[in-house]
Amino acid sequence: MFETLRNHIEKILPLTDQEFTFISSLFDSKSYKKGQFLFQEGENLSRHYFVCKGLLKLIYTDSEAREHIVSFAMEDWWESDFEAFYLQQKTSMSLICIENTDVLYITYDNFKHLCRTLPKIEHFFLEKAFFGCIAAQKRILSTLTSNTKERYTQLILRYPTLAQRVPKSQLAAYLGVSRETLSRFTL
Amino acid sequence: MFETLRNHIEKILPLTDQEFTFISSLFDSKSYKKGQFLFQEGENLSRHYFVCKGLLKLIYTDSEAREHIVSFAMEDWWESDFEAFYLQQKTSMSLICIENTDVLYITYDNFKHLCRTLPKIEHFFLEKAFFGCIAAQKRILSTLTSNTKERYTQLILRYPTLAQRVPKSQLAAYLGVSRETLSRFTL
């Protein structure tokens, strides 16, 4: 699992063995089964997760108990309730396994410690955060410019494996439409 | 204008005079009048803008010439076509003045030079990017959980000055609804 992380980081930032040993010491690994929560709304444990293997969904549950999918996370993706993590607040969302999943995670304190001790890692996280902003900008744009059917086909084209691993009802919850609506489309 | 930038950065990262002199040398300042373009779709000049005074909109124009507002930018906000800037591509969006506006901007090359020469600035940009992700996550969430009227009132509550500085039709283009729909709401 740690090798996965190392490869992932070194795509952006070369590391010495010593540096990576230090990084590793600040992460913990954990495996979850399908259906389990990595964290739940209202908890106070802010961690940043790296998915080594598996598939997660980050969801928000509204006042009518409807589940909205803020994002999926598959192999090599980072995931967390950013606001809760970075501002040290209670989580407003939950992170749940769609498949059995292996993750590495870092706590906020360890993250700060890492950035202080090994400042060049901030370059790595900056690049990740930039791409996060780009992806978010694109998703917002697609809600502005495209109708539901277009967004559905774009999603499938962009993440073909996701569409195979996730039931349609979950794709609907990600797109913000009812599952019936997706069902009626002929692609 | 440069003092504005310095105050802005120093909220997150203390700077020596020497450091700030160096930073300043990599930014240019420019003033634009209401209606002018800072850049236009299809151009190849990637810059990252800091708004000292005024108000901008980042728009995407679709195939039917409809204008969608990806984001507004007011005082102390950073703005750019992130993808074009960071990946050195042609812009797919345009940045336009809603009011007369003074900006500072940095080119991609200077940005890279800055990060290489003064790595601690990456801490500043990382924090900015993180907050950008948080804001985007929230905006996506609001489209998933709230109806149009709720999103409209949330927008006004959150950015009361914006609602005063921008015509309703532009707020509609930001929310992704028709101006007629906003018109029919009694708040």
Added chain:
DNA sequence: TCATAATCGTGATCAATGTCAAGAGCCGTA
């Protein structure tokens, strides 16, 4: 293997919103 739960598709109905059209009010400028 069987029982149960998930998932998916489809019809009927209703609410929300887009679209087109017309007109009214406001503001800056010649």
Added chain:
DNA sequence: TACGGCTCTTGACATTGATCACGATTATGA
């Protein structure tokens, strides 16, 4: 002051998608 441009409102109608209901199919686990 008068004009044109911009903005906002409102009505009528069409379209999209949500909701509820039901049944069929597919996975899953004891």
